[in-house]
Amino acid sequence: MKPYIGHDSQLYGVEEHRLVGGKGDGMRILEVTNGKGIELAVTPDRAGDIARLRFRGINMSYLSPCGYVAPAYYDSIGSNWLKSFTAGFLTTCGLQAVGSPCTDEGEELPLHGSIANQPCEQVWWREEDGLLVLHMLVKDEVIFGRKLRLEREIRVSTLENSFEIHDTVRNTGDRVEPVEILYHMNMGYPLLDEDSMIKIPSVDVKPRDDHAAEDIENWMHMEKPAARYQERCYYHKFSGREGQASIYQPKLNMGLSISFDAEELDGFVEWKMMGVRDYVLGLECGNCYPDGRDVMRRTGMLKFLSPGEKKEYCVKVRMTEACE
Numbered sequence: 001m002k003p004y005i006g007h008d009s010q011l012y013g014v015e016e017h018r019l020v021g022g023k024g025d026g027m028r029i030l031e032v033t034n035g036k037g038i039e040l041a042v043t044p045d046r047a048g049d050i051a052r053l054r055f056r057g058i059n060m061s062y063l064s065p066c067g068y069v070a071p072a073y074y075d076s077i078g079s080n081w082l083k084s085f086t087a088g089f090l091t092t093c094g095l096q097a098v099g100s101p102c103t104d105e106g107e108e109l110p111l112h113g114s115i116a117n118q119p120c121e122q123v124w125w126r127e128e129d130g131l132l133v134l135h136m137l138v139k140d141e142v143i144f145g146r147k148l149r150l151e152r153e154i155r156v157s158t159l160e161n162s163f164e165i166h167d168t169v170r171n172t173g174d175r176v177e178p179v180e181i182l183y184h185m186n187m188g189y190p191l192l193d194e195d196s197m198i199k200i201p202s203v204d205v206k207p208r209d210d211h212a213a214e215d216i217e218n219w220m221h222m223e224k225p226a227a228r229y230q231e232r233c234y235y236h237k238f239s240g241r242e243g244q245a246s247i248y249q250p251k252l253n254m255g256l257s258i259s260f261d262a263e264e265l266d267g268f269v270e271w272k273m274m275g276v277r278d279y280v281l282g283l284e285c286g287n288c289y290p291d292g293r294d295v296m297r298r299t300g301m302l303k304f305l306s307p308g309e310k311k312e313y314c315v316k317v318r319m320t321e322a323c324e
Contacts, residue, residue: 024068062188099290147173182286
């Protein structure tokens with residue numbers, strides 16, 4: 001087929017752009033197209049997260065009212081993380097903390113940690129064996145404190161409509177470090193509305209709080225946007241290593257599925273937020289629950305890395321054009 005084209009980007013490729021204006025001014029955006037229908041906007045200045053996901057021209061992700069926000073605007077106090085929460089298809093939470101602000105062993109920890117507001121120090125990409133592979137390195141290292149690195153590969157297939165996020169977290173310091181990570185994946189309109197069909201084949205579902213418990217029988221049912229809606233979170237447990245979640249929109253005849261190792265990422269969260277303009281479904285795999293690092297320590301769910309140790313995680317996303 002190559003004799004028919006002048007440049008590979010006629011079919012697929014990666015293009016680097018910079019935003020102009022607003023709080024996202026100057027941010028790098030990697031526009032990735034696989035030639036089959038997937039379009040990703042990857043943000044190297046935000047830990048290599050995925051701001052936009054489109055499939056065959058249809059938006060699949062949720063962008064918060066914040067829009068694009070450069071890391072210079074990040075505020076680490078309390079819940080001020082929300083002021084720069086673009087959401088997008090993927091916001092990575094961690095590495096020192098996930099979930100509610102808290103104090104753990106004397107360390108004050110903000111909402112969802114700081115990694116999503118760390119720029120990548122190295123970014124490059126290549127084509128190999130039917131894949132576009134993006135490489136990114138993020139350093140979460142401070143003097144007198146934690147020294148963690150996130151090495152990320154986003155592997156986008158040019159043969160089918162799927163992509164994978166491969167992360168390696170390394171402890172480059174000289175002390176044992178707690179490590180939390182949550183893949184905050186956010187579904188938005190028009191993929192998400194009251195007709196969307198949600199499947200999470202878990203063996204146990206628990207509400208995060210009393211408010212979520214009041215409507216637990218409807219955890220899989222979406223609703224129309226409602227004023228003053230209060231978020232509901234549900235914690236899912238799987239049998240064995242096969243963690244899965246999917247969403248399908250019958251009006252569009254398309255959806256997506258997420259798969260992951262449910263033993264390595266043993267804290268799956270369904271975030272149901274059916275508010276006006278705050279209309280989003282989070283399908284979030286992680287190695288903890290978002291209750292604060294102090295709670296995870298007390299419950300024995302907190303994970304640790306020894307000096308020189310690494311941990312690898314993989315999340316797979318596949319586009320669908322039928323209800324599965």
